[in-house]
Amino acid sequence: MVLRPSERFEKMENPAAREIFKMLDLPGVISFAGGFPSNDSLPAREMEMLAGEILARDGTGVLQYGPVAGYGPLLENISAWLQKSKKITAAPAEVLITSGSQQALDLIGKLCLEEGDLVAVEEPTYLTALQTFNSYRVRFLPIPCDGEGMQVDVLEKSLAACRPKFVYTVATFQNPTGVSLGVDRRERLLRLAEEHGFHLIEDNAYGDLCYEGEEPPALKSLDRKGRVVYLGSFSKIISPGLRVGYMVADRETRAKAAVVKQVLDVHTSNLSQRIVCEFLSRGCLEPHLENIRAGYLRKRDAMLEALKRHLPRQAEWTRPRGGFFIWVRLPGAFDSGKALPEAILRGMAFVPGKAFFTRDGGQNSLRLSFSGSTPEQIHRGIEILGGLIRDYGW
Numbered sequence: 001m002v003l004r005p006s007e008r009f010e011k012m013e014n015p016a017a018r019e020i021f022k023m024l025d026l027p028g029v030i031s032f033a034g035g036f037p038s039n040d041s042l043p044a045r046e047m048e049m050l051a052g053e054i055l056a057r058d059g060t061g062v063l064q065y066g067p068v069a070g071y072g073p074l075l076e077n078i079s080a081w082l083q084k085s086k087k088i089t090a091a092p093a094e095v096l097i098t099s100g101s102q103q104a105l106d107l108i109g110k111l112c113l114e115e116g117d118l119v120a121v122e123e124p125t126y127l128t129a130l131q132t133f134n135s136y137r138v139r140f141l142p143i144p145c146d147g148e149g150m151q152v153d154v155l156e157k158s159l160a161a162c163r164p165k166f167v168y169t170v171a172t173f174q175n176p177t178g179v180s181l182g183v184d185r186r187e188r189l190l191r192l193a194e195e196h197g198f199h200l201i202e203d204n205a206y207g208d209l210c211y212e213g214e215e216p217p218a219l220k221s222l223d224r225k226g227r228v229v230y231l232g233s234f235s236k237i238i239s240p241g242l243r244v245g246y247m248v249a250d251r252e253t254r255a256k257a258a259v260v261k262q263v264l265d266v267h268t269s270n271l272s273q274r275i276v277c278e279f280l281s282r283g284c285l286e287p288h289l290e291n292i293r294a295g296y297l298r299k300r301d302a303m304l305e306a307l308k309r310h311l312p313r314q315a316e317w318t319r320p321r322g323g324f325f326i327w328v329r330l331p332g333a334f335d336s337g338k339a340l341p342e343a344i345l346r347g348m349a350f351v352p353g354k355a356f357f358t359r360d361g362g363q364n365s366l367r368l369s370f371s372g373s374t375p376e377q378i379h380r381g382i383e384i385l386g387g388l389i390r391d392y393g394w
């Protein structure tokens with residue numbers, strides 16, 4: 001007898017998320033669907049060596065339960081890394097290790113969301129964040145985006161009539177559009193948070209993957225009044241399989257979040273935490289980042305070039321300076337949801353734009369991830385997409 005799912009579950013379900021994972025394994029299909037790091041960026045050899053050394057040195061410490069908030073030396077390393085790479089000042093006691101930043105989103109939901117709360121989000125936004133917040137039965141305040149990210153003036157106008165509990169933003173190299181919030185808009189958003197008394201949840205999963213120009217300043221680095229809860233992750237820059245992410249907040253919020261963390265899963269895997277810790281302690285992250293950025297830049301350029309060559313003139317797409325994603329908008333009647341099955345039959349896959357919207361919208365858009373394919377696959381996959389669009393007269 002099947003357990004009857006709750007209303008919370010019904011709200012959480014999003015078929016698009018399931019489809020993304022399915023599309024990864026389709027034989028013979030070039031998939032631009034998943035926001036996954038490329039297999040050749042995963043440092044398997046180093047991990048094998050570190051895991052062996054860590055277990056040999058302190059097997060009991062690894063295999064026993066550990067502290068809820070995280071492994072002490074890792075908290076210190078993250079604090080130092082944030083200072084160095086993001087100019088974010090955060091004491092180790094303000095950092096909480098989470099099992100990926102995905103868990104931090106849920107943890108925030110459990111910590112502070114009540115049914116009916118208003119959550120402002122960029123539109124389009126990270127679809128799993130929508131699923132997570134939806135499971136707390138919130139209402140969304142979708143804020144449209146343009147080439148400089150969230151239109152903060154639209155948010156400002158809405159604030160005359162309502163106050164969100166928080167604004168969730170992937171301000172840098174956004175998922176799904178690849179665009180970044182302009183610096184002036186960052187300042188304005190922070191001032192609004194101060195003036196209107198809401199928080200910002202800054203999800204910075206892609207900030208370290210900057211391929212061109214300067215990495216935009218993290219909102220947290222500009223935050224003088226403690227309005228920003230910052231989420232970081234090692235998934236895109238070391239390995240998503242290790243499941244190590246973190247949340248940075250004031251001490252009191254962090255202590256409360258630790259209570260939720262303990263209820264959720266006691267603590268994040270000791271072995272994973274120590275592997276990441278050693279990787280940072282030994283100074284491996286910076287050379288590794290340089291290496292993988294160079295690979296992703298080649299892929300991004302390959303995709304931009306292929307789009308120019310194969311897509312019709314009326315198509316528009318973003319030109320991300322970092323991260324994994326390009327957002328494509330096609331003219332008029334194009335329906336990316338209807339086009340996907342045919343695209344898969346022809347040998348390529350993407351995520352239809354609708355999945356990233358709170359309600360309607362995005363039908364003529366799609367998200368392409370260049371991270372997981374080779375430049376040759378990228379050229380071939382985009383050629384297939386271009387052919388499909390032409391054949392259907394879209």
Ligand code: PMP
Nearest residue numbers: 100101102126175205233235245
């Ligand atoms: N936030 C964003 C914007 C993401 O794109 C992702 C991964 N797709 C995550 C959070 C979750 O990543 P993880 O839980 O692996 O850290």
